Amino acid sequence: MIKGIAGTTESSDCLITVEPNEGIEVIVESIVKDFFGDHIENLIKQTLKELKVKNIKVVVDDKGAYDFTIKARLLTAIERMES
Amino acid sequence: MKRSLLFIPGNNPSMIQNSIIFESDALIYDLEDAVSSSQKDAARLIVSEFIETSFGCKKEIIVRINAPDTPYYEEDLKQIVSYKLDTIMLPKATERTVRQLAIKLDEIEEKKKITKRIKIIPIVELAKSVLQIEKIAPLPRVSGILLGAEDLSLDMGIIRTKKGDEIQYIRSKLAVACKAFDIDAIDTPFTDVNDDEGLVEDTKRAKLLGMDAKSCIHPRQASIVNGVFSPSSLDIEYARKILLGYEEAQKVGLGVFSLEGKMIDKPIIERAIRVIAKAERYGL
Numbered sequence A: 001m002i003k004g005i006a007g008t009t010e011s012s013d014c015l016i017t018v019e020p021n022e023g024i025e026v027i028v029e030s031i032v033k034d035f036f037g038d039h040i041e042n043l044i045k046q047t048l049k050e051l052k053v054k055n056i057k058v059v060v061d062d063k064g065a066y067d068f069t070i071k072a073r074l075l076t077a078i079e080r081m082e083s
Numbered sequence B: 001m002k003r004s005l006l007f008i009p010g011n012n013p014s015m016i017q018n019s020i021i022f023e024s025d026a027l028i029y030d031l032e033d034a035v036s037s038s039q040k041d042a043a044r045l046i047v048s049e050f051i052e053t054s055f056g057c058k059k060e061i062i063v064r065i066n067a068p069d070t071p072y073y074e075e076d077l078k079q080i081v082s083y084k085l086d087t088i089m090l091p092k093a094t095e096r097t098v099r100q101l102a103i104k105l106d107e108i109e110e111k112k113k114i115t116k117r118i119k120i121i122p123i124v125e126l127a128k129s130v131l132q133i134e135k136i137a138p139l140p141r142v143s144g145i146l147l148g149a150e151d152l153s154l155d156m157g158i159i160r161t162k163k164g165d166e167i168q169y170i171r172s173k174l175a176v177a178c179k180a181f182d183i184d185a186i187d188t189p190f191t192d193v194n195d196d197e198g199l200v201e202d203t204k205r206a207k208l209l210g211m212d213a214k215s216c217i218h219p220r221q222a223s224i225v226n227g228v229f230s231p232s233s234l235d236i237e238y239a240r241k242i243l244l245g246y247e248e249a250q251k252v253g254l255g256v257f258s259l260e261g262k263m264i265d266k267p268i269i270e271r272a273i274r275v276i277a278k279a280e281r282y283g284l
Helices: A033-051 A067-082 B013-021 B037-053 B073-080 B095-111 B127-131 B149-156 B165-180 B196-208 B219-229 B233-251 B266-281
Strands: A004-007 A014-020 A024-030 A056-062 B004-009 B026-030 B060-064 B087-090 B119-124 B144-147 B184-187 B213-216 B257-259 B262-264
Touching (some): A004 A067, A014 A067, A024 A033, A067 B037, B004 B013, B004 B219, B037 B060, B087 B095, B119 B127, B127 B149, B144 B165, B149 B165, B165 B184, B165 B196, B196 B219, B233 B266
Parallel strands (some): A024 A056, B004 B026, B004 B213, B087 B119, B144 B184, B184 B213
Antiparallel strands (some): A004 A014, B257 B262
């Protein structure tokens, strides 16, 4: 099974791993999970919806990344999985 | 009219998200030297996503793409060009590659329905490019030229020094060409980020030869560079006196007048107007 990985575990970044799945599954680990865990999950699901991706598992290891970083890392991971 | 342009590594979220609070007048998000070949795809996406969300940023947004002879050039352009981008910085620029980029931008802007005209800052960092400076400066979209002294030294087979004697001719040539075509002459970065005095001296030398601005590789360099390229309070005060004197002289039909024992004529008046414009632009 081909995984796509993007990002780092440096501060303000996130490491995102994606792989094919039956349906959508999003797992978020974050240093700010109590405050932003739901927001990160929603951002991932919204981006997947925009991309029309319906069968994928996304694992996010977040170190305080802003939305633009999370979205970019997700897009990169998906591109890498597909290539 | 800018004084400092700060390079931001294109795959560093921490630097990117903080970039808008740095003191530089322009920001250069770097997809070229600051990004390893395995991370070009990631950098492209993070920079484009950031630019899309950079609401209300008053700084000039520049992206340094990869050179046309690399496999990244086409994809960089496809991904990066948007209505929020102000300028593309082109490495290893020659007359031919700048012309090609201008045509490419025409096509991309039309395809993406971008109504603004994205500018180009070519980097002169090849000996061949130095010979073409006068041809590059007047090309469509070119708003300034950056001297890339590190790569140029490599191409020339010469050693870079802090004093910069080896680039004096090129700085002068570039400044004259930029002035002739009313675009920005942008100086090469000073690479020792811990040597503030050296940076001040290097920037002063560049200014003396006609450079308008300097690129920076560390946020703390921007305020130092801004300081050198900004008019001093004495400059501003003297410029105001000149303009007041000019108003009075015009009332009595004089083109030339005397101020504090010195003759004031048209070039000095025009310099005073520029000093005041710069002071107003930067709230000095």
